[in-house]
Amino acid sequence: MKIAFVGDVHGCVRHALGAAVLLQERRGIRLDAVIQVGDLGAYPSPERFDGASRRFARDNPAQDDFFRLLDPSPRFAEGVRGALGQVGPMLFVSGNHEDHDWLAGLHEAAGADVVPVDPGGACRHVACGSVLALAGQRVAFLGLIEVAGKMDLDERAYTRLMGLEPGDVDVLVTHDGPYGMSRDWRGNVQGSAKLSRLIEHLQPWLHVSGHYHHVNGPRRYGRTTSYALHQLVRPKASRWDPASVNPEQRVTAGSVGLLDTDAGDFTYVHDDWLADVRGDALDLAGLVAATR
Ligand SMILES: [Fe+2]
Numbered sequence: 001m002k003i004a005f006v007g008d009v010h011g012c013v014r015h016a017l018g019a020a021v022l023l024q025e026r027r028g029i030r031l032d033a034v035i036q037v038g039d040l041g042a043y044p045s046p047e048r049f050d051g052a053s054r055r056f057a058r059d060n061p062a063q064d065d066f067f068r069l070l071d072p073s074p075r076f077a078e079g080v081r082g083a084l085g086q087v088g089p090m091l092f093v094s095g096n097h098e099d100h101d102w103l104a105g106l107h108e109a110a111g112a113d114v115v116p117v118d119p120g121g122a123c124r125h126v127a128c129g130s131v132l133a134l135a136g137q138r139v140a141f142l143g144l145i146e147v148a149g150k151m152d153l154d155e156r157a158y159t160r161l162m163g164l165e166p167g168d169v170d171v172l173v174t175h176d177g178p179y180g181m182s183r184d185w186r187g188n189v190q191g192s193a194k195l196s197r198l199i200e201h202l203q204p205w206l207h208v209s210g211h212y213h214h215v216n217g218p219r220r221y222g223r224t225t226s227y228a229l230h231q232l233v234r235p236k237a238s239r240w241d242p243a244s245v246n247p248e249q250r251v252t253a254g255s256v257g258l259l260d261t262d263a264g265d266f267t268y269v270h271d272d273w274l275a276d277v278r279g280d281a282l283d284l285a286g287l288v289a290a291t292r
Helices: 013-027 051-059 061-070 074-087 100-110 155-162 193-202 272-276 284-291
Strands: 002-006 033-036 090-092 114-116 123-126 131-134 137-142 171-174 206-209 216-221 224-228 256-260 265-268
Touching: 002 013, 013 061, 013 074, 013 090, 013 256, 013 272, 013 284, 051 061, 061 074, 074 284, 100 114, 100 123, 137 155, 137 193, 155 193, 171 193, 193 216, 193 224, 224 265
Parallel strands: 002 033, 033 090, 090 123, 137 171, 171 206, 206 224
Antiparallel strands: 002 256, 114 123, 131 137, 216 224, 256 265
16 A cells, blocks of 8 residues: 655645645556645634744745635635545644644544544644554654744653554654754754654654655664655745745655555655646646546
């Protein structure tokens, strides 16, 4: 069976669904699940954006696509329906850039660990600490990042996962990554020591994360192999990394990963066609129709 993993989306939901549809079509495979590693950019309205999300969306219009998903035009809804029909819903865990209160309210209202966030049910949020059976794998989810304050790892969820036995989980999906995986441009060490301890305790055979917006892995932690995904659509311009500009808003190589559960094999997707998923206003319905 096959699971596609998608890096930080930051609102570009049409790019995410389009990449999953093309991955399935170009590789001639059937995806059994699509998992997004957080920073989907799930806010109920632009007024609820945090400061960084507001700044980036101003310069990158595709990052407003999440709001179009919540209140779609007929053409937008047709694209979402078509993608959903081909690849199924995209499950996502919390990143640090989501409206956490809004998501918590959806779970509370539904009384469920997995809740659709949009009217079409294309994106479904998975509560931190959940373990789901997907494509024959026991997949554990822990969102957010290790930092003091509102974005900090959910302590109850963390304790719950630490209470499982080693080997109870096959795949661990987190937003933050293991401690020491990389350094930022100032030289600060990146990653979470708590997540490192969780990986060492659970010993899943696979760990997949996002947050740092670059490819990182494979890294070995005991019997676990860990991978971090690139941001799905890099910004049009970057103050920190001028080489990393993306004026045409193309999907980035290494922002999608493919797990073949039978082969026990995870690979980054670097195929040229990824760059065909692009634009400020991607025509998802057109992309889906072209793959039929
Ligand atoms: Fe992010």
